[in-house]
Amino acid sequence: MQTEWRNASITFAIFAALLAALAGVVTPGALLAQSRAAPDCAGKVYGQGRRAICLPQGAASFADSVLSFTPGARPSEGDWAQPRYALGEPDYTRTTAPGFLSLGCDGVLVLRFDDNALVDVDGPDLYVFEVGPAVEATELAVSVDGRSWLEVGRVEGARAELELTGIIDPDEAYRYVRLTNRSRTCGGRHSGADIDAVAAVGSALRLALDAAVLFDVASSTLKADASAAIANAAAVIRERRATRVLIEGHTDSDGDNAANDALSLARATAVRDALVAAGVDRSMMRVRGHGERRPVAPNDTPANKARNRRVDLLLR
Ligand SMILES: [Ca+2]
Numbered sequence: 158m159q160t161e162w163r164n165a166s167i168t169f170a171i172f173a174a175l176l177a178a179l180a181g182v183v184t185p186g187a188l189l190a191q192s193r194a195a196p197d198c199a200g201k202v203y204g205q206g207r208r209a210i211c212l213p214q215g216a217a218s219f220a221d222s223v224l225s226f227t228p229g230a231r232p233s234e235g236d237w238a239q240p241r242y243a244l245g246e247p248d249y250t251r252t253t254a255p256g257f258l259s260l261g262c263d264g265v266l267v268l269r270f271d272d273n274a275l276v277d278v279d280g281p282d283l284y285v286f287e288v289g290p291a292v293e294a295t296e297l298a299v300s301v302d303g304r305s306w307l308e309v310g311r312v313e314g315a316r317a318e319l320e321l322t323g324i325i326d327p328d329e330a331y332r333y334v335r336l337t338n339r340s341r342t343c344g345g346r347h348s349g350a351d352i353d354a355v356a357a358v359g360s361a362l363r364l365a366l367d368a369a370v371l372f373d374v375a376s377s378t379l380k381a382d383a384s385a386a387i388a389n390a391a392a393v394i395r396e397r398r399a400t401r402v403l404i405e406g407h408t409d410s411d412g413d414n415a416a417n418d419a420l421s422l423a424r425a426t427a428v429r430d431a432l433v434a435a436g437v438d439r440s441m442m443r444v445r446g447h448g449e450r451r452p453v454a455p456n457d458t459p460a461n462k463a464r465n466r467r468v469d470l471l472l473r
């Protein structure tokens with residue numbers, strides 16, 4: 158009986174979507190792309206009905222950069238092969254307009270979160286905005302550094318979200334997500350799964366502090382000039398009502414691993430202590446030193462090395 162009801166409601170949804178599409182006004186994707194404030198959502202709601210999802214970090218929840226895209230066999234063409242359309246908030250309007258990426262038969266897309274990171278929360282953690290009434294099979298993996306990957310499952314059918322509790326490390330912040338097409342209906346203009354946007358539902362806000370602003374070379378003593386950056390970070394922690402803050406130190410590849418691990422940890426600890434002095438509760442902060450193991454850019458130019466020398470704050 159339940160199944161019949163479900164089938165009936167799916168049939169109705171498809172019928173309603175067809176009507177809307179014929180009328181040329183609203184398509185299911187356009188509904189998905191709409192967002193509105195909801196009183197019970199501390200953030201922003203995207204989509205409607207069964208596919209509505211509350212994203213506590215709002216627009217920041219979405220993937221920000223394309224790391225790579227391999228279209229594979231029978232790729233899509235033109236605008237539908239452009240990976241940038243999978244970034245940011247959902248913006249699909251209709252199948253004939255740019256706004257989504259069709260992965261291709263064995264297409265692989267790697268995205269990065271820049272102003273946020275995926276973390277484990279109660280309920281769904283990762284959400285894929287896929288175009289059309291049914292979610293086409295897409296396999297997902299996440300990574301902290303863009304190199305070693307953790308397979309976390311697939312979205313398909315009616316399921317657009319993944320619950321990652323028990324699969325990902327509850328103390329980690331994942332900045333990379335990989336999508337691999339597993340839809341067997343591939344080929345043609347929109348080949349494989351059609352990805353409009355990818356959201357970290359469990360999302361930590363990321364504040365990246367430039368090490369050059371905070372420290373002298375090879376030092377873990379905060380400079381006097383660092384006080385504005387620390388005061389700003391403390392203000393954001395308060396404004397966002399963060400309850401947990403992960404403080405991660407990172408270095409470039411100069412020097413040996415052990416020295417870089419020690420320096421990055423000492424720097425993260427110095428930032429933590431300064432935040433305590435600025436009134437942030439010590440017990441909600443954790444520090445880590447990742448040394449040179451999690452670069453955000455290749456260590457090939459002075460500018461890129463400077464980007465890698467940083468202290469990241471992840472606010473939950
Ligand atoms: Ca983002």
Ligand SMILES: [Ca+2]
Pocket residue numbers: 242243244246247248249256257352353354
């Ligand atoms: Ca899009």
